[in-house]
Amino acid sequence: GIQVEQSPPDLILQEGANSTLRCNFSDSVNNLQWFHQNPWGQLINLFYIPSGTKQNGRLSATTVATERYSLLYISSSQTTDSGVYFCAVGTFGNEKLTFGTGTRLTIIP
Amino acid sequence: DAGVTQSPTHLIKTRGQQVTLRCSPKSGHDTVSWYQQALGQGPQFIFQYYEEEERQRGNFPDRFSGHQFPNYSSELNVNALLLGDSALYLCASSLNFGQGSTEAFFGQGTRLTVV
Numbered sequence: 001g002i003q004v005e006q007s008p009p010d011l012i013l014q015e016g017a018n019s020t021l022r023c024n025f026s027d028s029v030n031n032l033q034w035f036h037q038n039p040w041g042q043l044i045n046l047f048y049i050p051s052g053t054k055q056n057g058r059l060s061a062t063t064v065a066t067e068r069y070s071l072l073y074i075s076s077s078q079t080t081d082s083g084v085y086f087c088a089v090g091t092f093g094n095e096k097l098t099f100g101t102g103t104r105l106t107i108i109p
Numbered sequence: 110d111a112g113v114t115q116s117p118t119h120l121i122k123t124r125g126q127q128v129t130l131r132c133s134p135k136s137g138h139d140t141v142s143w144y145q146q147a148l149g150q151g152p153q154f155i156f157q158y159y160e161e162e163e164r165q166r167g168n169f170p171d172r173f174s175g176h177q178f179p180n181y182s183s184e185l186n187v188n189a190l191l192l193g194d195s196a197l198y199l200c201a202s203s204l205n206f207g208q209g210s211t212e213a214f215f216g217q218g219t220r221l222t223v224v
Contacts (some may be wrong), residue, residue, distance in 0.1 A: 035215070
């Protein structure tokens with residue numbers, strides 16, 4: 001099956017800093033989603049981005065499908081951005097999402 | 110617009126018992142998927158239900174079974190519970206377009222502890 005790798009595994013930043021999270025995948029995809037998992041376990045949808053670039057406030061994401069990677073950018077980090085960020089992908093003819101191992105982001109006041 | 114809702118939020122069971130978890134999909138969605146997330150790991154796909162049938166299954170034993178009702182809500186049943194079944198169980202809903210996975214929205218999860 002498809003392999004999904006996220007980097008870095010852990011990231012600690014001061015409030016106000018910018019960060020870039022990366023997701024590499026091993027096959028063509030027709031679905032790519034970025035999630036933020038809050039401390040209570042809920043997965044919050046950030047972006048549905050199988051290709052191209054999207055922005056939502058301080059967050060933006062870019063997926064280069066031909067090179068099999070996606071990037072999540074967080075600017076001017078706030079403490080509420082802390083948590084685990086997951087990338088999940090789906091492939092053609094396959095109903096499931098395959099998740100990466102996540103990036104744990106900690107924002108220090 | 111109600112999102113995906115799951116019940117219960119927390120559950121403690123004894124080894125060997127059976128458990129049923131419930132999920133109501135986001136309004137307008139017709140497909141429900143279940144995932145298991147062990148501590149420190151990403152969610153793993155259990156199975157997906159569409160038109161009241163299991164459409165795809167992940168690498169989970171037959172002790173894990175499910176059901177989808179005509180109103181698209183779903184249940185996950187786990188029999189003969191093992192300590193290793195302790196995890197966060199997540200339900201996701203989506204809309205079927207017949208071309209593989211589409212944007213999924215997740216519930217808040219049910220945290221199952223087996224003692």
